[in-house]
Amino acid sequence: MEALLETAFWIGLFKIIWIDVILSGDNAVVIALAARSLPAQQQRKAILWGAGFAIAMRVCLTVVAARLLQFPFLEIVGGLLLLWIGVGLLQGDDPQSGDSSAPGSTSMFAAIRTILLADMVMCLDNVIAVAATAQGNFTLLMLGLAISIPLVVFGSTLMIRLMERWPAIVTLGAALIGWVAGETIANDHVLADFTGARPWVHYAAAAAGAALVLLVGTTLQRRQAASAGPEQR
Numbered sequence: 546m547e548a549l550l551e552t553a554f555w556i557g558l559f560k561i562i563w564i565d566v567i568l569s570g571d572n573a574v575v576i577a578l579a580a581r582s583l584p585a586q587q588q589r590k591a592i593l594w595g596a597g598f599a600i601a602m603r604v605c606l607t608v609v610a611a612r613l614l615q616f617p618f619l620e621i622v623g624g625l626l627l628l629w630i631g632v633g634l635l636q637g638d639d640p641q642s643g644d645s646s647a648p649g650s651t652s653m654f655a656a657i658r659t660i661l662l663a664d665m666v667m668c669l670d671n672v673i674a675v676a677a678t679a680q681g682n683f684t685l686l687m688l689g690l691a692i693s694i695p696l697v698v699f700g701s702t703l704m705i706r707l708m709e710r711w712p713a714i715v716t717l718g719a720a721l722i723g724w725v726a727g728e729t730i731a732n733d734h735v736l737a738d739f740t741g742a743r744p745w746v747h748y749a750a751a752a753a754g755a756a757l758v759l760l761v762g763t764t765l766q767r768r769q770a771a772s773a774g775p776e777q778r
Contacts, residue, residue: 557685562692571725572599572664573700574718578634579659581705581715587653588705595660596697602665604687617735623666624730628758630663631722635715635762636769667725719762720755727754 576599580591708714731740731750740746 554682554685557682558688558692561685562696571667571721572596573697573704574721575630575634575663575667576660576697576701577704577708578715578718578722579656579663580701581708583652583656587656589702591653591656591660592698592701592705595657595664596694596701598657598661599664600691600694600697602661606665618733620729620733621735624726624728624733624754627663627666627722627726627729628754630659631719631726631754631758632762632765634659634722635719635758636765663722666729716759716763719758723755723758724751725754726758727751730754 576592576595579595580588583591704714704718708718727750728747730736731747736746
């Protein structure tokens with residue numbers, strides 16, 4: 546209780562909340578993309594469960610994130626996984642979920658699974674910043690992350706509404722995921738010497754990731770539309 550009365554505690558809490566606000570934008574995009582095609586009621590459930598599990602996973606990863614990032618090729622694998630997720634979200638619904646317009650628990654669980662996979666990759670660098678700010682204060686860390694849950698939920702809900710009104714945001718969101726994927730690959734420990742001497746590689750890799758997601762995703766979209774055309778006739 547004494548810690549709650551200290552000025553340093555509240556300054557640290559403000560810093561963590563501010564970090565979460567800044568870094569939760571891409572997570573809100575992922576959640577919105579994954580849940581946008583679900584029925585309205587399942588959208589809310591997917592957002593709540595996805596955001597809740599994602600925050601809980603961040604708490605667990607905070608303890609080991611610094612060590613995880615030292616494993617060679619971990620971020621390269623994570624970046625490739627993120628590219629796959631970005632292409633899938635741009636292409637359309639999860640192939641295992643069937644018809645997205647039909648209500649069903651499989652679709653919602655597929656959306657939650659996508660949210661968790663993407664957030665697991667995207668949050669590794671982020672949790673280090675939060676852990677450094679908390680400086681070992683577990684109460685401060687838990688409180689800051691708990692407050693961030695409604696921020697992520699609100700951001701995801703807002704993004705879905707914007708995507709419904711302006712479909713082009715879906716393409717921009719997928720490009721953002723590709724951008725983060727490229728950055729993640731370039732940040733891998735085994736590439737540190739190469740990228741450290743060439744800072745431009747980070748931007749080139751991020752741009753290449755965004756371009757790859759858009760290129761592959763839109764190509765698959767067109768193939769799906771072409772194959773669906775004859776069936777509808």
